[in-house]
Amino acid sequence: MNGTMELYGDLFAELNRMQQGLEQPFWPGGTSSIRAMSRRTFPVINVGNTPDAIEVLALAPGVDPEDLKITVDKGLLVIAGERKDDAPSIDENTAVYAQERFKGAFRRVISLPEDADPTRIDATLRDGMLRVSVARQEASKPRQISIH
The missing domain is CATH 2.60.40.790 (Immunoglobulin-like)
Structure with missing residues (x-):
């Protein structure tokens, strides 16, 4: 791998780490990468x-x-x-286990x-x-x- 690719690889890794650190308190799990789209x-x-x-x-x-x-x-x-x-209405007899x-x-x-x-x-x-x-x-x- 040439020096330029190593620099960009390290840069993106650091930016990913920083982004995940900022998102963690608000959205546990966050996005997987700055190049990935938000799940929302x-x-x-x-x-x-x-x-x-x-x-x-x-x-x-x-x-x-x-x-x-x-x-x-x-x-x-x-x-x-x-x-x-279009989900069924939720009442006291209904439980939601995942809502993605x-x-x-x-x-x-x-x-x-x-x-x-x-x-x-x-x-x-x-x-x-x-x-x-x-x-x-x-x-x-x-x-x-x-x-x-």
Whole structure:
């Protein structure tokens, strides 16, 4: 391993240790790494691109389309909504042993690249997977110039 990798490895290890120390009093267990997502983040998202569009996939099981709101403003794509609590009501005869499923309001903000076209956005929700496709502006697509 070269010296640069050792330096960064040590740096990340130290930052992980510091983060876990700060989180421990508030969230026992915390996140496993500064590069890991918080367990309290919902929905989990993947962002990528193709030559024609920026693609956002959000895993949102249990969220109804009418409980979702997608907006775009000043280069920011916002996915907001609410995941309702569908657990049985708790009374004196009911005990909950674990409650890991997220419920409540959520909001994720994704910064879009400059070549995103905010007028051409398509969104679908199927089987708990929200897919948002933001088209790229035509002028920004690579094209080959012919030489005469």
